[in-house]
Amino acid sequence: MADFQIEDLRVSVEGREILKGISLGIDKGEVHAVMGPNGSGKSTLSHTLMGHPNYKVLGGRVLFKDRNLLEMPTEQRARLGVFLALQYPVVVPGITMSNFLRTALNAKRGYDGKDKSKAIAPKKFRALLKSEMGVLHMDDSFLSRYVNEGFSGGEKKRAEILQMAVLKPEIAILDETDSGLDIDSIKFVSEGVNRMRGPELGILLITHYTRILEFVRPDFVHVLVDGQFVLSGGPEVASGLEKTGYAEWVKEPQAAAQEA
């Protein structure tokens, strides 16, 4: 069994079944790309793994560290080491980025406001931010801005990767982190991700386009169509998609399902 094991996951949204039996194993150290056209269930997969209340699990398990993730509240999944970089990061007015990052980091460290030894020391926290923000080409002014308020598309995505760098997850789900980004931003974001790659991190990279895969090279690529994987393989799958797109499956989803 892989470190992070999705088994026969079925999910509905507003009464409609979107994921129709997904299985996928991710070991730490690996990068898995999930690619698919609009409406194939990519965001449903990412949100379900993190426990968004709008997604109803119909069946299956997600095993990580001997626990079924699907039975845990969102914050416990995060504390266990799962991270989701959102496609559309949410604005939280009045809360500064530095307050947000510190609160999140302290939550992960098990600081409940009582045992001060569990909270990160201000000096350490500053040093951590400084080095990670350098990689992402973010300046200090980020820290005093309110969470995602008035951020450009690129700033939002970089802020997501910064959070990931601070929280140091073991499994990171990047949900269309490349969408809406110019090439420079994709490079910065990719640099940030690549810096974290290593034997302690498994990545599930969800994307519509192959572009980001030029910068973050995947070990495995899975094609998701109509709630099921229709093709899985190495990086060559992405190269194939670049030429032909999803047309083959989208036109005839029934045939695609049989093929899988």
Added chain:
Amino acid sequence: MAIVPKIDVGDNYKEKYGFFDPEKYVFKAKRGLNEEVVREISWMKNEPEWMTSFRLRALKVFFKKEMPTWGADLSKIDFDNIYYYLKSTEKQGKTWEDVPADIKRTFDRLGVPEAEKKFLAGVAAQYESEVVYHSLHKELESRGVIFLDTDTALREHPDLFKEYFGTVIPPADNKMSALNSAVWSGGSFIYVPKGVKVEIPLQAYFRINAENMGQFERTLIICDEGSFVHYIEGCTAPIYTTDSLHSAVVEIIVKRGARCRYTTVQNWSTNVFNLVTKRAMAYGDATMEWVDGNLGSQITMKYPSIYLMEPGAKGDVLSVAFAGKGQHQDAGGKAVHVAPNTSSNIVSKSISKAGGRTSYRGLIKVYPGARNSRSFVRCDALLLDENSRSDTYPTTEVDEEQVKIGHEATVSKVSDEQLFYLQSRGITRAEAETMIVNGFIEPFTKELPIEYAVELNRLIQLEMIGSVG
């Protein structure tokens, strides 16, 4: 870097503020209100004849006036069941050592002497009806700043007192101002001489300890030309099953080119009716700022007002109200434009949870001839659940054509997306809700001195924990 409020789960109002001391007093008026009680209060204070008559006239007005038919439901108030005057100690302390030990302990627990040492230029501490401790930095005293309790000011500065007292809010203004005028006791008197800027805040702390107590402090602030002062008030009370009444009158005169900021962090226990009249007169190019936070009480009705009397006068009201279970915060602000080229800005932020109710009630009035006046009102309400309620009652009366008036209002809920986002970073739902609420009122919090901002965030946290449990 912003200060992150510490989290004290399990802490609550009762331990922190809701404790009470055994009642001790050197004088306690009989329950209920009549001419005899009013005469007795005036006699106890050894007041001049004119003040005794002022009180008695006001009492007649109080009896004659009907209760307001608008606003919150005040039918529960039993005026006959209230103690209108309670004196707990014979003399006022100039040092904390002079204050009776049990009363000092109370203020220690509330952190008043500690705050005084750290960041205040002067402190008044009122316990029941009388101010029991008072201090002012020597340097300010030598520059002519007067900061006294209102009773002492009447004795020591009779002419200055008489010139301004009751001129901004006459007893007949409303039923509660009439009541206060009849039985007032304590409060702050501040005079800042021409050109003197009091850079460090002055603070008054109002504490009710006895059951069925009525506290009626009376505050009068005069900012002479070109001066500045920041006055902060805080208030708490023990939790009783029966009701108490707090009804203050605050009058402020801001003369040409002066600036006054008045900050309130109201945190009465939920058995207190809080019915307060606050009004300022701002003259040429003067600025009046009300920073008004209402967290506690059963019912609050309070609409800090600014009369913009001469050209260039400016008024700001920044109001925050938090209503939990069984609470109704009926708050807002009023700006009355009397002169041309005056401007006002009212921002109201309200939060309702667990069936609590907030109302914004406001008035913008522009008199004929107040040309080029500008006014902007913004009301934002945040509802934390389906049972809670928020209403907006704005009134605009404009009798001048050449003006700019704006009004914006929003009602929002804590969104699932925000909660999910914060929770996906390891933050619990309760903590996430608290963060969202603290973020919502941050335009208010950032106007407070940092020590109060931290305290306010913490209070919100306590309220939020109450809502989750």
